[in-house]
Amino acid sequence: MAQSKDSAQSKLEQFLGEYLDTPTAKQSTERPFPKREPIKHILIGSEKAVTSTIHYLQVIGYASVGDWSPLVPTGNPDEVMSILIRQILMQ
Template sequence: MTKSFVAETIQTTPSLVSTHKFTETTPDRESVKVVIYGSKRGVNNTILTLYKLGFAEVNEWSPLLPSSSPGEVMSILTRHIQTN
């Protein structure tokens, strides 16, 4: 993925995305999850990189959680997007 692709995606995302914390899915909204798997260092570095690119605040990600693979962790970001 190139930096220009990420920048274009981020520019179009804010009008479609809400970071309000609610769990209900309504006819015009749905929940989308972004998951990062890897070492603790790799996951933390990726979260910081995505923050620097304006994708998500660091505190919007879940705490590091163990994954099904030994030595690997994951973190989850949930976004609510408009579907219409």
């Protein structure tokens, strides 16, 4: 049964799954966590432009290529998008 549930999830849900996990009640009472909020980066453009930008962001140390979602067509001709979700500390 678990396999059919996994296969029902979209690729995007699988990609985002690691970012949606929250600490259990026990974990949150054992030690306080700093407040974190997700920030979403969306790249939209030609496949070449999006891929090039993703690689550049890795070169400058901002995000690894593997951190980005797979390229997804936007519905516009020759246009794709990729999403990166980061958790940032809020003060």
